[in-house]
Amino acid sequence: MSLRVAALFAAVLCLAGPALAREPARPPASARDRDAALSPARERQKRCGTEWRGLSTADKTAKGPTWPQFYSKCVKRLKEPKA
Numbered sequence: 001m002s003l004r005v006a007a008l009f010a011a012v013l014c015l016a017g018p019a020l021a022r023e024p025a026r027p028p029a030s031a032r033d034r035d036a037a038l039s040p041a042r043e044r045q046k047r048c049g050t051e052w053r054g055l056s057t058a059d060k061t062a063k064g065p066t067w068p069q070f071y072s073k074c075v076k077r078l079k080e081p082k083a
Helices: 002-020 033-053 057-063 067-079
Strands: none
Touching: 033 067, 057 067
């Protein structure tokens, strides 16, 4: 009986060892830093979404029948340097 208990205890320690040896988690970046890094992409996403919602069904068919197709074209257009 004690051999079984010792084997079970050893198995638990082997499985829990990597979890116990991890470094403590880093504190999360502040929301302001994260938002500043995502700001241009987030702004493009919002602008393209507003345009998508404003299109009629016929316009959506002409400009890209699905959101991913429309969004891809919209982002390329928004990233182009303005003359």
